[in-house]
Amino acid sequence: MNEVQVFQGYTKEQVELMSDVERGKLAYAYHQQLVNQIIQIHKQFLIVGKTLYEIGYLELYKPTYESIDEYLTSPELDISRSWAYMLIGIHRCYVLKYHCNIRDLIEIGPKKLNYLRTVIDEQNIEEAFDRAKTLSYDDLRRSFNEKDINRGMPERAIEPGYYRFERAEPCQSGEMYLGTQTVKIVRGETGVLMKVE
Numbered sequence: 580m581n582e583v584q585v586f587q588g589y590t591k592e593q594v595e596l597m598s599d600v601e602r603g604k605l606a607y608a609y610h611q612q613l614v615n616q617i618i619q620i621h622k623q624f625l626i627v628g629k630t631l632y633e634i635g636y637l638e639l640y641k642p643t644y645e646s647i648d649e650y651l652t653s654p655e656l657d658i659s660r661s662w663a664y665m666l667i668g669i670h671r672c673y674v675l676k677y678h679c680n681i682r683d684l685i686e687i688g689p690k691k692l693n694y695l696r697t698v699i700d701e702q703n704i705e706e707a708f709d710r711a712k713t714l715s716y717d718d719l720r721r722s723f724n725e726k727d728i729n730r731g732m733p734e735r736a737i738e739p740g741y742y743r744f745e746r747a748e749p750c751q752s753g754e755m756y757l758g759t760q761t762v763k764i765v766r767g768e769t770g771v772l773m774k775v776e
Contacts, residue, residue: 628670
């Protein structure tokens with residue numbers, strides 16, 4: 580027995596019998612519904628980033644958990660570190676550092692915002708946001724040339740040796756050193772490398 584699926588009051592057979600104009604109106608309504616749902620998801624991502632930042636900053640995961648990383652793996656959350664730190668980084672960069680308009684952040688979305696953190700500074704943030712609002716993610720990445728990459732990241736001279744980090748920012752590769760870890764800084768042919776010891 581074939582089950583008839585009904586979508587917003589329409590069956591597939593009813594849609595197939597529609598005129599092009601009716602079908603176009605229905606397609607546009609679905610498209611607008613999807614756009615609005617994505618906007619709501621972007622808004623929720625920003626709220627989650629703010630909440631995670633506050634939990635980490637205020638150490639509200641204690642005493643039940645030793646670290647924010649352990650907290651993220653709790654059964655109720657089960658959030659990946661990379662996803663959590665991306666959202667935290669977006670909150671720190673755009674809300675705390677640059678005091679950006681939340682509507683702009685919602686419109687751009689977390690994937691593009693995460694990329695823009697590597698190429699923005701106070702001088703080009705408005706231009707970068709304009710690009711992000713009109714370009715796809717791939718086109719946005721192509722719109723910045725190599726000299727723009729890491730523009731927003733402060734340059735630091737790091738000498739080779741062993742270092743202990745209590746907390747650290749995500750590096751461009753997306754890795755995060757959080758908690759107390761010892762890393763070895765070595766100079767390689769392609770630049771400074773960090774090795775977790």
